[in-house]
Amino acid sequence: MGMEKTRVLVVDDEEIVRESLSGWLREDGYAVETASDGSVAIEHIKAEPWAVLLVDLKMPGIDGLQVLEESKKVQPDAQVVIMTAYATVDTAVQAMKKGAYDYLVKPFEPEELSLMMKKLITQQNLVRENILLKKALKQQYQFQDLLSKNPKMQALFELAKVAAQSPSTILILGESGTGKELLARAVHAESPRSTNPFIALSCAAMTETLLESELFGHEKGAFTGATFRKKGKFELAHSGTLFLDEIGDISPKLQLDLLRALEMQRFYRVGGTEPIQVDARIIAATNRDLKKAVEEGSFREDLYYRLNVIAITLLPLRERKEDLPLLVEHFLSQLSIEVGKNLEKISPEATELLMAYQWPGNVRELRNVLERGAVVAKGPTIEVEDLGLILPEGEGVEEGSPASLREMERLHILTLLREHAWNITRTAHALEIDRVTLYHKIKKYNLREEGKSTAS
């Protein structure tokens, strides 16, 4: 029951009933107040929050049903239990229709009341927990998690927010790891369908028949191994959102099936004869150039236009490097909790390395690199060597862009190391520094000899 006692209001015109029930409930650990008639009860309901109202149905003046109606207006979350005699069970049924949680037929055993209260509180806690979880889920996928200072990205998010309110199909384009599914989830969470299911299906790396069954489900005996009827993702996403990732990878036959399902909003399970009507909002995504695929004839033009109602193209991370510090901070706070470490920051050298890197795997790769860093880091700061990130040859300085002094030094050392085939003594000599200093510089800049394996 927690630290705070559940508040119960007992409403009955008979003193002995108020006294015995309140005494009983107090002993069970509830905070109990009583009201001797309907109008006093309504005053209590207006004045304070209640978890449970235990209300006698028949009272002179304002009766239990009126108290119930008033409480539903003022405190819809308060659960009302009606106490009634056998003769008035019909009225109790009426009370249930008006939103009472349950009714107790008088007389009852005290244990009945205790059990019902426990059941009720458990259910209230579940409802509360459910609301919290839904909120948490929404928070997890809301747009503020799609971090970007980049004006283009912000414009995209604005578009997605507006699109979320409509039932229109959305096509999300972008390289692998740019956050297509995250955006799809955020759109779902922002949409009027947010309390209904979000079903994701990756269409890549699946045989045509398997994907067909995954999408549309199958009837028992539809094919060898179909030992039971299975609902497809389309059906599961009814009234919610169906996210079809890697849509560019589906076969011509499935493209046609999908087009039909989208056009008609109904389909047949594999081996089924009954059409199934669905209302699922479709968000499709791909890292392929769908327009080019259409031109080449590998993707149906009609399906392309059916999906491409609202198109959103996410920028690769290398085109919005100004977001790196923001993303790093965000992931570090997440990882601190996940890894169970107090991670405060990443070192300036490590930041520089992250800025220099081109991120072919985009935000996903960044998160993975930081996760490795978070696991390996010995203190609150992630050092450059914790990241296990090696810049490919030539990477680090974008052509034509001015490099920092530190970057110049790094490149110069790397060039000389290569010239001397990573011979430390000769390189140190050429740099006119001692070997220990060179070792420190190599470590500082995370320089590794190409082709040699690294311990990571």
Add this chain to the structure above:
Amino acid sequence: MTTLESHICLQWIGNGRVEEEMLDQVKDHVERTFGFPARIRQVDVRPTDAFDPARYQYSSTKILRWVLQDVPLDAKKIVAITDCDLFIPVLTFVFGEAQLGGKGAVVSTARLRMNLNGLPTPRNLFRARLVKECVHELGHTFSLVHCHLSRCVMSRSNTVLEVDRKSGNLCRECQDHLKRRQAKG
């Protein structure tokens, strides 16, 4: 309370005949527990309007109200014992009813004679139950509330099994509470 109020009054108001020595047993235990003399009072009249034909039971509240209309002047507390099956509107039955910090209580023998297995209750067991319930209800009139210790006579009992499980005595905490209340007068 006046100085006149010197004893605890016990009276039988059942429809049937009172069992021999039953009230004496209650008297002895009540005197030991509360430290006041108890007296057994004979009354010939019975409450008339407490019976509920729909439930075939008697309203404990109405009986208690009736009892309180005729309390001897020198009685500090009064306990009426009846063989009627008692109820309050929400509950299927009650063993008794008392005024918390008040003067009177009523206890029924009807359910105390019952056993869950349907067999008759041995007399000693029934008497022990009655003594416990009389002390329990009287405890309420001395402002004692239900005790969380299951062995204490002031612990809550909903079934005869629970009555059997508890002792007939007050726990130390309830005894202290009783002493404090009595010292305050």
